[in-house]
Amino acid sequence: MEAKDIIKPENLVYQKSRLMSDATFNFCPGCGHGVVVRTIAEVIEEMGIEHDVVGISPVGCSVFLYDFYKFDVVEAAHGRACAVATGIKRVIPEKYVFTYQGDGDLAAIGTAETMHACNRGENIVIVFINNGIYGMTGGQMAPTTLEGMKTTTCPRGRDVKTMGYPLNITPLLAQLDGVHYVTRHSVHTPANVRKLKKALRQAFENQRDKKGTSIVEVVSNCNSGWGLSPKAANDWMVENMFKKYPLGDMKVDGKIVMDMNLPR
């Protein structure tokens, strides 16, 4: 049997979500962003909520989300995604609202907005991409940049004595009473992508059930910023990023489930 005999509509088992537009991603080749963006669309499609969802794309590599989705998206100022989400969710509480934020956005310039939205238990989903670097502006140090890791603004490696320590923010957020669900994933293998999808589904279901804030962190690569090939970047991520940012659930059903002795 030849490929052309298999490639028939009735045999189709996977294609990108119909909620994705035809626009080409602005992401670099091999970037984890694309996988996460697609997976969110799959969850929204499978839940059948595309008419009731508003996404928020703040400044950073996330900023063009509105080009990629076929549902409503609001672009936000750098760091303000959680405030914008609050403003939206409070006036249309029956709709689904999610933010898609990078580490600079969520954990540096937008720390206050993130922290307080979580503390109020805003009934939203926060998707947090942690790749330890500022991708959009060309690879500067992020709050999550690892100790010793080189970026264009710490070219000799992050010196924690003068530049501060890598900020592991999600365990901090997990301790806020308004936060219902915190989990950390990656997208470097198909198995991990499937786990992420389940987590995203859980997060959106939490919102449906009015449980409060759900945070899905994705430890991801930035092969351009890291100066590695896509495959090598993923390997580097597994070896280095996962030590500081181990994968797994941190808070489930409002209860902290992580081992507090893990590196934080």
Added chain:
Amino acid sequence: MAKIKGAIVVDSERCKGCELCVSTCLQQVIGMSEPVNSKGYHYAYMANPEACTGCTNCAIICPDGVISVYRTKIED
């Protein structure tokens, strides 16, 4: 015995040649093209179509969503 046969279609114009699908495919179905697309990327293609089981791993890992997967069961 029934056998699972798969095939993929790559939107070669939108493929950015990151090769993540190549290393993800356990059956080693996927190769990178000699020619490049209009953006200058070598793109993924089925170099070894007989081996494809339609497992969807390549499509799931593809950052740009350029792979569609087809699968069928063949009775021997």
Added chain:
Amino acid sequence: MEKEFKLMKGNEAIAEAAIRAGADAFYGYPITPQTEVMEYLMEVDAESRTGMVVLQAESEVSAINMVYGAAATGHRVLTSSSSPGISLMSEGISYLAGAELPCLLINVSRGGPGLGTIQPSQADYFQTVKGGGHGDYKLLTLAPSSVQEMADFIAEGFDLAFKYRNPVMILSDGALGQMMEKIVLPEQRPRLAEYPDWATNGTPEGKERRFVTSLNLLPQQHEMVNIRLQEKYRAMEAEEVRYEMIDCEDAEYIIVAFGIIARIAQKSIELARAKGHKIGLFRPITLYPFPTKEITALAEENRVKGLMSVELNAGQMIEDIRLAVEGRKPVGFFGRLGGMVPSPEEIENALYKEFNL
């Protein structure tokens, strides 16, 4: 319907009028001298009256971005603050203008720069009408001079904001916010039942999805956006200029003043007229669009010998007056700074000194 009268503070009037204007949401952060706005909304439980959302944000930065979010969904949303808080909001205001989102902003301004004072000031004129935030944008700006206008400009401000898809600013000051006057309460109008087509509140089935952004990577595209914005501002300039003239028909000298100081200057012209001086008062109500043509026309009158800008700042609106007068007549200035408010006599004497009367 019988009119409802009430003795109210300006800040309370803003809050009550917001409920009655059918506002959907208020997001704010406490700052003197406007804190009573949110206190009042909470005290009277606005939510139980109309379902209006009232939320205290963690900062002005957050408050303005909450406004941005609610505005993107096509809801009537407002915030109020005072000078330092408005400075913090400036980035968000630029985004609102860039994304063409309607909302109502209120500045109960105080003396600056820096922490300054909590007393009334008009030193935010430039910040309000010349930008404040980055980029070529304009805020349609209403300047009330009474507690009644504080109330009346709320519904009008919302309507203008939606008419032009643009933020509207009410520029008042600490005196107007704190002083009490008897006002006629506006009638209660319903909250919005339908939202504009552009609103990102979940794409209805069968409709094109919507998105809100102020971003354009291509300069060619972004120039087109800017040209469209400028056309909108020209339309505001053509249609929305508001002003008041008192005793200008025979006036030889004209005081130009807005907001609270125009109330005081009204007394000054009474005092001067009692002494036989023909003085008039021109009060811009919209600071942007500025009543340029009207001031030019006054300056062209042969009987008019001079104009004087009176402001609670070091001289800001005077620049717009001079642009309107274009050297036809002398333009004087009198101002008090840092939260000080002049008496009618001070203004009267300043006028005599300026024009050797």
